[in-house]
Amino acid sequence: MLQTTIHVSSPAKINLFLHVTGQRQDGYHTLESLMLPISLCDQITLTIQPKPEGHSLTFSKSGDLNHLADDIDLTVRACQQFFHAASVSPHYHIHLHVTKHIPEQAGLGGGSSNAAHTLTALQNHFNQPLSTSHLQEIALSLGADVPFFLQSQAAFIEGIGEHLTPLNWPSLPLIIYKPPQNCPTHQIFRAKQLTRNKTTVKIAVFDLLQIINTELSNTGATTKIEKSTNLGARHLNFWQFLNQHTENSLQSVISELEPSWLSQFNVFKSLMQSKQPLLVRMSGSGSAMFAVFENNLLQQQAFKLTQHLPGQVFCCHTQ
Numbered sequence: 001m002l003q004t005t006i007h008v009s010s011p012a013k014i015n016l017f018l019h020v021t022g023q024r025q026d027g028y029h030t031l032e033s034l035m036l037p038i039s040l041c042d043q044i045t046l047t048i049q050p051k052p053e054g055h056s057l058t059f060s061k062s063g064d065l066n067h068l069a070d071d072i073d074l075t076v077r078a079c080q081q082f083f084h085a086a087s088v089s090p091h092y093h094i095h096l097h098v099t100k101h102i103p104e105q106a107g108l109g110g111g112s113s114n115a116a117h118t119l120t121a122l123q124n125h126f127n128q129p130l131s132t133s134h135l136q137e138i139a140l141s142l143g144a145d146v147p148f149f150l151q152s153q154a155a156f157i158e159g160i161g162e163h164l165t166p167l168n169w170p171s172l173p174l175i176i177y178k179p180p181q182n183c184p185t186h187q188i189f190r191a192k193q194l195t196r197n198k199t200t201v202k203i204a205v206f207d208l209l210q211i212i213n214t215e216l217s218n219t220g221a222t223t224k225i226e227k228s229t230n231l232g233a234r235h236l237n238f239w240q241f242l243n244q245h246t247e248n249s250l251q252s253v254i255s256e257l258e259p260s261w262l263s264q265f266n267v268f269k270s271l272m273q274s275k276q277p278l279l280v281r282m283s284g285s286g287s288a289m290f291a292v293f294e295n296n297l298l299q300q301q302a303f304k305l306t307q308h309l310p311g312q313v314f315c316c317h318t319q
Helices: 074-085 110-125 132-142 146-151 185-190 202-219 233-245 251-257 259-273 296-304
Strands: 004-023 029-050 056-062 092-099 155-159 163-166 173-178 279-282 289-292 312-317
Touching: 004 110, 004 146, 004 173, 004 279, 029 110, 029 173, 056 074, 074 092, 074 110, 074 132, 110 132, 110 146, 132 146, 146 155, 146 163, 155 202, 173 259, 173 296, 185 251, 202 233, 233 279, 251 259, 251 279, 259 279, 259 289, 296 312
Parallel strands: 056 092
Antiparallel strands: 004 029, 029 092, 029 155, 029 312, 155 163, 173 289, 173 312, 279 289
């Protein structure tokens, strides 16, 4: 067998909202979230080479996260768990290289995405040795966001990340801003001030989405947002609902624990407001924040306002 090289794009995500609805006896938090993949991606290269004397794995990275030890890196663990679980001949050398573009500790899911897309690439290359449920079990054991990235489309998330309802979603422009501050996820979820009893919004979200999709199918629109130029009234109602009745439950915790982050968020939100964003919010467990826009022109105008912000700014689209 000849050497095989596999190239995979590994997208980031944003949470349009994230509600912590409870905490189980085992300490895991239950969630509701509307999660979208975005066009900001890492790149994964898997080189698979026959090795008669037995299996081996090497790993390299460029960009952020070079400081992470291999034994705690989710991508390495995903590869190790796949070969531990799969009935695959051990006579391979695997070299895994990740080129990082997604910032770390940003709430954008970079590590989770890398792990999920490594699992998927190995599963496809070795002719599906694991059942779908087994692959999902491995993904969930690696982290709450990993199952989302296995299915690579927008989804409503419930439970501890294991219950997903895939959704059709438009391509909409957004700006991601990662300020200099980092937000370690485990510290946020352990905070005493975290609200853990948010009321479910699932029915309302799905009712609005059903109305939108029904109207668009009846009008014969070629995209889910009328070619992503002018939002209809129902769509504006949906974004109004998100602004008025949802939140990121972790954002108030970070605002209290990291006053300098809150200052950066207020600056970013103030800059974005002049360009009529549909939503401005922190993603996941932070520290990145995003602004979603109705069209590309507004996005580009808003991007020009960010040139003096410290940190990293990205122009992206939802996928």
